[in-house]
Amino acid sequence: MVGIQGINGIPEPKPERPAKLRPANEKDGLQSTQGKDDVLISNEAQAAAAVARAIRVTQDQSGIRAERVASAKESIERGDYKKPEVVAKVAERISKYLP
DSSP, rough: OOOOOTTTTTTOOOSSSSSGGTTEEETTTEEOTTOOOOOOOOHHHHHHHHHHHHHHHTTTTTTTOOHHHHHHHHHHHHHHGGGGHHHHHHHHHHHTTOO
């Protein structure tokens, strides 16, 4: 009679310890995890979630005025924000929000 020797010649895994030496609370080599569920979220998934939240928040902003956005884009393209007096004013306004 022919016996199965594993898949593609790979032998079946053997437990590290014989069954009679395992503690009674182990089943099939795995310890009981009842009541010990954990979730591990990768850094990439957390970053993607943060981007998705930011996109959702910006889409929900009904107070955005298209004419002001267009005006700001034109100013950026002209280079108005590179002028020293504008840079100083922006820095002054931003510094109020920094600790």
